[in-house]
Amino acid sequence: MLVAEAVGRALVACGVDHVFGVVGSGNFHVTNAMVDAGARFVATRHEAGGATAADGYARTSGRPAAVTLHQGCGFTNALTGITEAAKSRTPLVVVAAEVREPRSNFFVDQEAMARAVGAVPHRVTSAAEAVAQAVAAVAEAVHGRRTVVLNLPLTVQGEEVADDALGSVALPPAPPGVAPSASDVDRLVAALSAAERPVFVVGRGGRSAGARDALRTLGERSGALLATSAVARGLFSTDPWQLDVSGGFSSPLTAELVSDADLIVGWGCALNMWTMRHGRLIGPGTTVVQVDDTPDALGAHRDLAFGVVGDVAVTARAVTDALGAPRTAYRSPAVRDRLARELRWRDVPFEDVSGAGRIDPRTLSIALDDLLPAQRVVAVDSGNFMGYPSMFLQVPDEQGFCFTQAFQSVGLGLATAIGAALARPDRLPVAALGDGGALMGASELETLVRLGLPMLVVVYDDEAYGAEVHHFGPDGHDLSTVRFPPTDLAAVGRGFGMESVTVRSPEDLDAVRAWVASGPTGPMLVQAKVTRDEPAWWLEEAFRGH
Incomplete structure (x- = not known):
């Protein structure tokens, strides 16, 4: 078995069931190997379309997807789609054939380009490490919520891999969600206990069934209204206390209720200029808190009263367990009546x-x-x-x-x-x-x-x-x-x-x-x-x- 086949089969064994893109000489064998292993290949007419279709598939299905690309020009054609996926933290594996010889017409520094657009570069370096390196690429994409560029040099693709290299290949288990510190839980409990008009704004980091259920439970206990960023629209679509999208897309009622909040908690949400209308949705005395499992995200767009480092679902459950008796807070009959009549555009x-x-x-x-x-x-x-x-x-x-x-x-x-x-x-x-x-x-x-x-x-x-x-x-x-x-x-x-x-x-x-x-x-x-x-x-x- 050659490296190209081993890599393709390893990607599918780790859960990649759809691969999109345009096939050329450099990615022909790895793509066919993925198909032979059971993945569906979707040929697009342009590499940018392939990258973006793979992005859309991964976001909607909740499973990792792959895009397969020819070396050099195939990779650069796909860069806008790769950039969108990388900025969105989409679990995507970009399988890119690569030439390492600078005199080749196809040579570009694909590793540097990946880094420049926010993707994470990986490379298959040898037959001995090929399968492990393919598994590591999928693991980082899925568990790290990253777009990974797996460079597959032409000089390595034809090397032979041991027959038993794929014997027990599987995606490693996910690490546990980041638990918040006890002091952060106490601070968030205190803020929710004091708030009369709390609003949760849930973003990409809370766009999952587990996070949704945990936040709905916490909202019921704390009396908070539930909004989302545009990318998480629909998360609370059946909840009578949902505000739909916060930000530039907000309906007049949503903008009014968010602006009147005395506590805004961003859950896996950057609270950026779009979600907060350049800050105009934040009242002068509003307490602003952000919960995110990535420390660098806290306060990146907005001054905070405090930030909480923690997984959205894990943190929401911990805060719910620590809260006292249920509160009505923002969930008054008058607000519910207005939401039923005025929420939709x-x-x-x-x-x-x-x-x-x-x-x-x-x-x-x-x-x-x-x-x-x-x-x-x-x-x-x-x-x-x-x-x-x-x-x-x-x-x-x-x-x-x-x-x-x-x-x-x-x-x-x-x-x-x-x-x-x-x-x-x-x-x-x-x-x-x-x-x-x-x-x-x-x-x-x-x-x-x-x-x-x-x-x-x-x-x-x-x-x-x-x-x-x-x-x-x-x-x-x-x-x-x-x-x-x-x-x-x-x-x-x-x-x-x-x-x-x-x-x-x-x-x-x-x-x-x-x-x-x-x-x-x-x-x-x-x-x-x-x-x-x-x-x-x-x-x-x-x-x-x-």
Whole structure:
């Protein structure tokens, strides 16, 4: 057995069941070895799509995924997707063929590039160590919640591995979650016992069933309201005391209740400028606490009363055990009544500005929310439009929303949706894109059709990079560089073999309704000609922070 085969088989033995990417000469054998060992290979049309689809799969499934890349140019093509995954602490293994000879056309310093974008570089250095090094890469990805670049030099791939090298290969057990100190538990208990209006804001570090259950129990005991960052949306979707998303996406009621809090506890949440609206959601006398198992994360974006080093679920359970009698605190009947009536953005009155052949994105999103099945998984690209599908399309839980925005790159939404769709084949996948992102990622429409995924691709088409239009337009700048002539994206979809429709009014959505009712076996593209005279509310909030 050669190193390439041993590494591929070891990765699958450690739990990697899906591998995405583009195969070339350098990663041909390792990819085939993964397939032979039982993993599903998903060929994408661009390496960036492969990295992002793998990211979306890992986030949604809760299992590690891999992306397989050719040496040099294949690796650099994937760097934006790798960067997004690394910034998001996605458990992803990037299996990258590598040349070490500087005179090769394919030579780049892949190790340095991995470090530069926040990924963790590993390398297979010999036949004797190959299997152990592959296992170590998956272990760091899974248990360390990191994106790992496993460089696989061409000169090593062809070496022979002992026949018994894979005898008992498995992922090592996870280390126990970091327990908080007794003094930190006491401080958090005291803060919760004194608070009259506590709010929990849960981020990526609390996006798990175990953390959700522990925090719901603590919320019931302490009387806290439950909010999330955008990336953890849906975590408390069925809880009557949930506030949905805190930050720029917040509904008016959510912003009001978070701003009135006298204690805000960030659980696995950075409390950054987006989640706290550049600090404007923190009242002048509010106590701010952060719980995270990574010490460097504490206070990185926000001054704290104190920080607690600890795993979210472990800490929440410890604090619950130490609290006294249950308290009502923020959970009054009046607040519960307002949450039932006013929480959702769709329940906030607005002036429908549809007309002249364009549909208000709020009207569009509400109509889609009504006609699509509740069991859905929504993935959103970046741009001015992004708040509408993110907040107007309801999701059943945290696995129903895939939000790759840590790097704020346009063009990742479609590949994200493909990965999420494969992770949850029991749900209708929805890819919400702007026209800019749709055209950037258009090559993956072929992947979508080839896989036969029953995905609804909704393009909010304002014929521009809308964020830039609304950012620079009010100052009178020339916008010709960020506006474009109309493109028939519906025809593009049909060219790839998709059902397609152009939507200018709610009546045009009848075609989507019929597609849903048919029990679709393939994708549909909706080109929605949306109104474009006003920036989205979240973008106005972002501009205020500058």
